[in-house]
Amino acid sequence: MQIIQNRRTFLAGLTAAGGAQLFNIRPSKAAREPPPETTSVRLGRWIDGSYCWASLYLAGELMRADGLTDVRYVQGDTNVDNTEWLTAGVTDFDFNMPSMHIRSIESGASIKILTGVHTGCWELRGNDSVNGIADLKGKRVGIWAFNDHPHVFLSLMINYVGLDPVHEIEWVLGISPMQDFIEGKVDAFLAGITELPGLRAKKIGHTIISNAVDRPWSQYYCCMVAGRTDYVDKYPAATKRILRAILKSIDFCASDPASAARELVDRGFLPSYDLALITLKEAQHDRWRGYDSEDSVRFYALRMQETGMIKSSPQQIIAQGTDWRFLDDLKHELKL
Incomplete structure (x- = not known):
């Protein structure tokens, strides 16, 4: 070859x-x-x-x-x-x-x-009461778990607009934040890239922010490669x-x-x-x-x-x- x-x-x-x-x-x-x-x-x-x-x-x-x-x-x-x-x-x-x-x-x-x-893995979806990240104050936001990457990412976006992600957001834990959203248990959730076509086709919620197109998040990687230092240094x-x-x-x-x-x-x-x-x-x-x-x-x-x-x-x-x-x-x- x-x-x-x-x-x-x-x-x-x-x-x-x-x-x-x-x-x-x-x-x-x-x-x-x-x-x-x-x-x-x-x-x-x-x-x-x-x-x-x-x-x-x-x-x-x-x-x-x-x-x-x-x-x-x-x-x-x-x-x-x-x-x-x-x-x-x-x-x-x-x-x-x-x-x-x-x-x-x-x-x-x-x-x-x-x-x-690359970037573009996430889209924040909300109901009619949420038109921007600042509208999440006092709202119910669905997550899988505390301190995993969706929760961390959402917390950073919330803090960026001046809200306190610890005290001003009602975090709701669930096996499926999307299903909780459909059932009206939460007002917003972070949708993964593979969920977006179904959400759009069925008009489930609307886009609050997408890290594929919305600044500043779209200007930075959402996936990066890291290696173990001992492997990188030795090999x-x-x-x-x-x-x-x-x-x-x-x-x-x-x-x-x-x-x-x-x-x-x-x-x-x-x-x-x-x-x-x-x-x-x-x-x-x-x-x-x-x-x-x-x-x-x-x-x-x-x-x-x-x-x-x-x-x-x-x-x-x-x-x-x-x-x-x-x-x-x-x-x-x-x-x-």
Whole structure:
């Protein structure tokens, strides 16, 4: 297989040859780099889905083609946020919201944020009594659990408009916030990307804010990659290959969502082609080429500091918990 030299040729080859040919593409400069110090890596996987992890799922075969022959997708404890899989050493790399990575860094976890992936995973839906985030004062807001990523994200948005998310919001716990909304038990809830088509088609509530289009949230990543510090430091050549595979996979998701969705389903990562395609079309996978990953960490760390979730400054979080060396090299290689 010819070594692909740039993004445009890579994407054109994928589109012309079809999704299956994705797994025959070798990264452009790996053959001239030191061999990976390890051939093993553990990546997270939710067995029942997690559609916004599409690029992580598709990157595995690119990693294998690049010398990481033992790529394992593992699922940790489903009763905790998946960032805890990373901090507990169950996985080596993790996809999550910057807020969850930052919270781990604040707690002393030895992880490094490496790059952003995309934005556009969430939409706040409300009933007729809610026309803006400020209208949530005194309202019932549905969540799955306290301190998980939807609750944290909502709290940041609420604090941003001057409300106290602890004392001025009535948080309502439920197995399905969407169903609680339909039954009138809550006034608003945060809808995930795969829920949006059904909500829109049935006209269930209306959009209060979308992090795909509404500032400032649309200007920053909602999914970022972090790795265990000991893996990143001990295996830099392997880490660069892993990150390269993820970035190329992100490009594939952006350029040919239909083929990417088919690969995700055919390879057993996701159960629904339609939901996979919707996710790939709704999420902004092309943003990694224009957004500044460090700026996203800075923005979320500042919001979390203002909300009282962390004590560290954004500068301290960036210094302690980020490593942009690999991204900077790959941006040059991939002709950003």
